[in-house]
Amino acid sequence: MAVLSDKFGRPITDLRISITDRCNYKCVYCRTGNEGALYGDLPFADYLRMARIFAGLGIRKVRLTGGEPLLRQGIAGFVRDLASLRDLGGEPLDLAMTTNGHLLAEMAQPLKDAGLNRVTVSMDAVDPDRFARITRVSGGYDHVLAGIRAARRAGLWPVKVNCVLMRGFNEDQIIPFGMFAREEGVVVRFIEFMPLEEDRVWLPQTVVALDEIVGRMAEYRPLVEISHARSETARRYHFDDGIGEIGIIAPVSHPFCRHCSRIRITSDGKIRTCLFSVWDHDLHQLMRRGASDEELVGFIHGVVEKKEERHHIGEADFVPASRTMVHIGG
Numbered sequence: 001m002a003v004l005s006d007k008f009g010r011p012i013t014d015l016r017i018s019i020t021d022r023c024n025y026k027c028v029y030c031r032t033g034n035e036g037a038l039y040g041d042l043p044f045a046d047y048l049r050m051a052r053i054f055a056g057l058g059i060r061k062v063r064l065t066g067g068e069p070l071l072r073q074g075i076a077g078f079v080r081d082l083a084s085l086r087d088l089g090g091e092p093l094d095l096a097m098t099t100n101g102h103l104l105a106e107m108a109q110p111l112k113d114a115g116l117n118r119v120t121v122s123m124d125a126v127d128p129d130r131f132a133r134i135t136r137v138s139g140g141y142d143h144v145l146a147g148i149r150a151a152r153r154a155g156l157w158p159v160k161v162n163c164v165l166m167r168g169f170n171e172d173q174i175i176p177f178g179m180f181a182r183e184e185g186v187v188v189r190f191i192e193f194m195p196l197e198e199d200r201v202w203l204p205q206t207v208v209a210l211d212e213i214v215g216r217m218a219e220y221r222p223l224v225e226i227s228h229a230r231s232e233t234a235r236r237y238h239f240d241d242g243i244g245e246i247g248i249i250a251p252v253s254h255p256f257c258r259h260c261s262r263i264r265i266t267s268d269g270k271i272r273t274c275l276f277s278v279w280d281h282d283l284h285q286l287m288r289r290g291a292s293d294e295e296l297v298g299f300i301h302g303v304v305e306k307k308e309e310r311h312h313i314g315e316a317d318f319v320p321a322s323r324t325m326v327h328i329g330g
Contacts, residue, residue: 003058003088004263004300006273006307013231014262015059017047019078020067021267025100026136027124029164029193037067039268042284044078050265050283051093052085053296060087061094067267070103076110083115096120098162102140104147112154119151120160120189126176134170148186159186160247165208166193174213175220182244189234189247194275195313210235210250217246231261257310271300273307 004012021037051062062082069075085093094117101121108119121144125131128141151159161180165171174190181188192207214237217223223237223246233256234247250256264272269284281303286296 004304014061015054016063016264018065018267019069020072023068048081055085063096065098076114079114079116101144101147105150108150108154119156122162124163125173126180161186161188164191167206171208174216178217178220187245191249192252207252209253210248230259271303276311
């Protein structure tokens, strides 16, 4: 089977699968707090079939997302099934997960034992009270911190901690997160706020951009940029003394669309070729109709061929994505 690439010559090697639209947090930059899940979940067997077909088309990395993926019963068994798949080179897939961490403390070791390689935890403040205001869940900070530490002990390495920055809201957390990276031995990654929230209130002025983040962190300790793969979303830095790593994902100020290697499957089985797509492509509907693997492969190739060249954030012709982030999968 032909390896996936789009019409711009970009190889597609990374697949993100949202396994649920449900979430136990209501983060203010993501959800209004009024809407729950809008889309259903599929049986794990259906996601597994999709992953197997994509692995045969050149996918090497699979990341499980949500909603909150740890809300799904049987998640460790699904990870074990994914770990049995092989890429085109006969190697196991690189399996990762993005989670809010609330349930991670008790799940980290079972996930590692099942074959999960890495975990990324979403955490937007290192102050418990601020964290509660952001997530609108009381007492969550201690759960997440315990989850991060459990992931380290289990060897889900490197443990990455993602923080979405919003001006006037949590940009004062930049230096505390730098300290956190050094003290906890995790990679902290700051993410520029993107127009993917349910409230649709994004403004350019709310974005805390890469250059400002680097400048603010220098008030604590200077950052030194280190090399990263072209398809990586984050620019990588370590502190001047070599202790602690910081990543900055800057899709607004420093877009990385030219080297995008990712494709996404939503919880209800639709393919999205970009976070900012205004349409999606129903792979699961074909499966329900009894399509063969060969027919699904042909459909996938046709979809990937239509992958967008880039996003248009901040431009006059920008059209918001047809789904918000929580309903796409992070």
